[in-house]
Amino acid sequence: MEASLYAPALGYYQTRYQPIGEQGDFITAPEISPLFSRTLARPLATLLEPLPDACILEFGAGSGKLAYELLLALDQLQVRPRVYYILELSPALREQQQQQLQQLPEPLYQSVQWLDHLPAQAFNGVVLANEVLDAMPVERFSIQEQQALAWGVTERDN
Numbered sequence: 001m002e003a004s005l006y007a008p009a010l011g012y013y014q015t016r017y018q019p020i021g022e023q024g025d026f027i028t029a030p031e032i033s034p035l036f037s038r039t040l041a042r043p044l045a046t047l048l049e050p051l052p053d054a055c056i057l058e059f060g061a062g063s064g065k066l067a068y069e070l071l072l073a074l075d076q077l078q079v080r081p082r083v084y085y086i087l088e089l090s091p092a093l094r095e096q097q098q099q100q101l102q103q104l105p106e107p108l109y110q111s112v113q114w115l116d117h118l119p120a121q122a123f124n125g126v127v128l129a130n131e132v133l134d135a136m137p138v139e140r141f142s143i144q145e146q147q148a149l150a151w152g153v154t155e156r157d158n
């Protein structure tokens with residue numbers, strides 16, 4: 001799974017291919033309507049408002065629409081995260097996010113930072129991931145006779 005998604009230059013999230021939208025492979029709620037992000041902004045504002053230097057970290061921000069609408073909606077609720085981190089592994093989507101988020105008012109755009117790894121320092125705030133967990137490679141195993149057995153894929157007789 002890791003190789004098929006992330007192998008350099010070949011993995012699904014490592015090529016120039018842009019998978020989101022009518023010309024791509026899938027569509028997600030933030031792409032369909034800004035209502036998703038605006039609805040999410042309300043509970044987020046309640047969580048972030050009392051925290052000093054509150055930040056948001058979004059895993060896998062797709063086209064950047066969720067971040068764009070969220071930052072605008074939070075601003076309207078007078079909540080501005082100190083930093084809006086985006087941890088994105090796809091170079092093509094990172095570029096798309098930059099184009100989308102450059103359309104924000106300058107101070108909001110300045111709060112966005114792209115990361116390649118989790119931030120080194122702990123932070124106060126919220127971690128978001130919409131339709132991302134199912135892309136993360138995991139190891140499968142089963143317990144048989146009190147032993148943990150790793151699952152894998154094999155081939156036999158071609």
Ligand SMILES: C[S@@+](CC[C@H](N)C(=O)[O-])C[C@H]1O[C@@H](n2cnc3c(N)ncnc32)[C@H](O)[C@@H]1O
Pocket residue numbers: 013028029030031059060061062063066087088089090093129130131132135136137
């Ligand atoms: C199905 S898309 C969802 C995009 C966006 N969150 C949305 O709701 O439209 C998955 C996103 O996660 C990113 N991604 C995939 N694996 C990731 C990983 N291990 N860590 C961070 N982002 C990842 C992809 O590049 C893509 O931006």
